[in-house]
Amino acid sequence: MTHPADLSLAELRQRVEAGSLSALDLAEAYLERIAAREPVLRAFAWLDPALVRREAAAIDRSSSKGLLFGVPFAVKDVIDTADQPSQYGSPIWAGWRPRSDAACVAAARLAGANIIGKTVTTEFATRHAGATTNPANPRHTPGGSSQGSAAAVGAGVVPLAFGTQTAGSVIRPAAFCGAVGFKPSYGTLHRAGMKVMSESLDTIGIMARSVVDAAYGMAALTGRSPGDVTAKPARAPRLAVVMGPQADLAAPETIALFERVAEACRRAGATVTPVTLTPPMGEAFEAHPFVMNMESAASIAWEMDHARALVSPVLAERMEWARAQDPQKLEGGRAAFAAARAAFPAMIEGFDAVLTPAAPGEAPEGLGWTGDPGFNTLWTLLHVPCVTVPAGSGPRGLPLGVQVVGRIGEDGATLAWGEWVARAIG
Numbered sequence: 001m002t003h004p005a006d007l008s009l010a011e012l013r014q015r016v017e018a019g020s021l022s023a024l025d026l027a028e029a030y031l032e033r034i035a036a037r038e039p040v041l042r043a044f045a046w047l048d049p050a051l052v053r054r055e056a057a058a059i060d061r062s063s064s065k066g067l068l069f070g071v072p073f074a075v076k077d078v079i080d081t082a083d084q085p086s087q088y089g090s091p092i093w094a095g096w097r098p099r100s101d102a103a104c105v106a107a108a109r110l111a112g113a114n115i116i117g118k119t120v121t122t123e124f125a126t127r128h129a130g131a132t133t134n135p136a137n138p139r140h141t142p143g144g145s146s147q148g149s150a151a152a153v154g155a156g157v158v159p160l161a162f163g164t165q166t167a168g169s170v171i172r173p174a175a176f177c178g179a180v181g182f183k184p185s186y187g188t189l190h191r192a193g194m195k196v197m198s199e200s201l202d203t204i205g206i207m208a209r210s211v212v213d214a215a216y217g218m219a220a221l222t223g224r225s226p227g228d229v230t231a232k233p234a235r236a237p238r239l240a241v242v243m244g245p246q247a248d249l250a251a252p253e254t255i256a257l258f259e260r261v262a263e264a265c266r267r268a269g270a271t272v273t274p275v276t277l278t279p280p281m282g283e284a285f286e287a288h289p290f291v292m293n294m295e296s297a298a299s300i301a302w303e304m305d306h307a308r309a310l311v312s313p314v315l316a317e318r319m320e321w322a323r324a325q326d327p328q329k330l331e332g333g334r335a336a337f338a339a340a341r342a343a344f345p346a347m348i349e350g351f352d353a354v355l356t357p358a359a360p361g362e363a364p365e366g367l368g369w370t371g372d373p374g375f376n377t378l379w380t381l382l383h384v385p386c387v388t389v390p391a392g393s394g395p396r397g398l399p400l401g402v403q404v405v406g407r408i409g410e411d412g413a414t415l416a417w418g419e420w421v422a423r424a425i426g
Contacts, residue, residue: 004029008209009071009159009216016069023070027056027114030072033157034117040138042131043152045077046084047117055114066112067220073113074161076149078125079204080193081105081115088195089121089130089145092307102193104162104204104221111220116158119148122370124197124300125164128312129370135177136398140363143173144370146181146207153179153207154399160217161207166198166292168359168376170205174388175358175401176371179207182214182415185408186383189221198295200334201288201380211387211419218411226412229419236269237417240351242405245277245285246374251361253394258357261391261402261425265355268424272355278347281378284340287333288377293322294330337381344382345407353417354405358388362398375403385411387418391425 004026007015015021031049038044052072059070080086080098087093100106105115120130122145132147134140135155142151146163150170153161154177163170165183174181182205189204196202206221208214215226241262243250250258262272297304297319303311304319311319348354357375364371379386385408388401404421406414 005033005156009213012071013067013069016065023056023059023114024053026070026072027052027116030116030158037135037155037157041133041135041151041155041157043119043148043155043157045087045089045118045120045130045148048084051083052114052116059112059114062112064112066110067216068108069112071113071160072116072158073108074116074119074149074152074158075105076125076146076162076164077118077121078164078195079105079162081118084115084118086118089123089125089128090303090310092303092310098193100193103190105193107189107221113160119146119152119161121145121148123312123315124195124296125166125169126197126296127314127318129367131367133367134363134398137396140365140398141176141367141370143176143359143363145169146173147370149207150174150177150179150181153177153209156209159209159213163205163207164194165203165205165376165380166201167288167380168373170207171376171386171388171403172359172371172373174207176363176399178390178399179388180209180211180214180390181205181207181388182218183380183386184218184411185385188411197299198292200291200295200337203380211389211415211422214387215412215415218415226415229412229416233416233420237352237420238271238350239265239273239353239355240275240348241272242275242277242354242356244356244375244378245282249360249372249374250357253400254357254359254361257391257400257402261355261421264425265421270424273351275348275351278343280336280340280343281347284336284381285378287336288381290325290329291333291337293318294325297322341382341408344384348407353414355421356403356405358401358403362394362396362400379403379405384408385414387415389418389422389425
């Protein structure tokens with residue numbers, strides 16, 4: 001019989017409904033996996049197995065059996081949990097215990113999930129990396145800032161995890177770790193209880209083992225079904241290939257990957273057409289660092305003013321730079337974002353989705369740098385849904401992924417086309 005930790009979320013649900021699998025069974029299966037991998041993986045900032053077992057027992061006693069009944073769900077440690085510390089990747093907040101769950105965590109619990117632990121984040125989900133390693137090769141970064149969540153899902157030690165994205169912090173680490181990352185349309189998952197850094201950009205997303213599981217998880221969290229993403233569509237998609245404003249970042253393995261993926265999609269019946277970015281996209285992309293850093297400087301003003309010695313040098317330097325900028329840079333950047341969002345529908349008129357790199361290439365070696373988000377920032381500032389589709393491995397045996405992007409509010413369709421691409425590339 002298949003090990004419980006290897007089942008899809010739909011299969012777990014079937015076992016639960018049949019009475020052959022309990023929340024405690026699931027907790028034990030995943031705690032066993034975590035124990036085997038965590039000494040090297042180092043994905044968790046906080047893990048209390050006794051609490052996980054108590055929660056599982058309470059879920060088993062519950063009369064309500066939500067879509068995520070007993071499913072272990074990890075939480076990036078910039079998102080609050082009432083029963084576990086929320087330390088935001090910073091020594092300033094060491095041991096901090098909020099009084100309440102974040103809104104997205106509350107939604108997961110309402111659906112029956114067992115919050116299994118807090119995953120490592122870079123400092124305030126920004127630059128200074130944590131200790132997490134890549135599940136495919138511990139000498140390489142798992143990406144960031146949702147590094148613990150991506151590594152835990154990629155290693156198979158949790159089936160679902162929350163991440164957040166300001167530039168590329170869901171999509172890129174998912175690609176590096178061989179997981180599926182889904183960044184929904186901006187605002188889909190409420191940010192109450194999240195340590196928000198950039199008001200214009202921060203988006204809560206999830207990591208999963210498959211596109212189908214990501215769709216299932218989002219349906220459970222939002223109460224809105226994305227439809228059957230496995231259903232065969234009436235026709236193959238019309239895909240716009242966009243290498244993005246930093247196409248020169250693409251490593252040889254990414255260029256080869258795109259040639260292979262495009263050809264596989266064509267063989268499966270898709271039309272695959274290169275599309276050039278329009279000027280508003282480039283202008284918004286150039287504004288991204290100003291908006292991100294200036295809003296972040298406002299977010300952690302207290303920490304910078306009252307605990308400056310505990311802020312990492314790399315983050316402090318960026319925040320000082322941001323504080324020195326003309327406020328009009330922020331206003332102009334937000335206006336550039338709005339103009340790009342208004343122009344995006346016309347740019348992809350006639351296409352079902354965009355096919356674009358998820359990362360420059362394989363995960364870089366070393367743990368001090370989490371990789372370049374250049375293939376992600378445009379889609380983040382556009383507020384559109386994006387999903388990472390795992391697509392084999394590169395020359396060093398590390399995972400590669402592609403990114404499927406849709407229109408604002410078309411999250412279900414984006415996931416469905418992501419699943420179509422996953423099947424096309426096999």
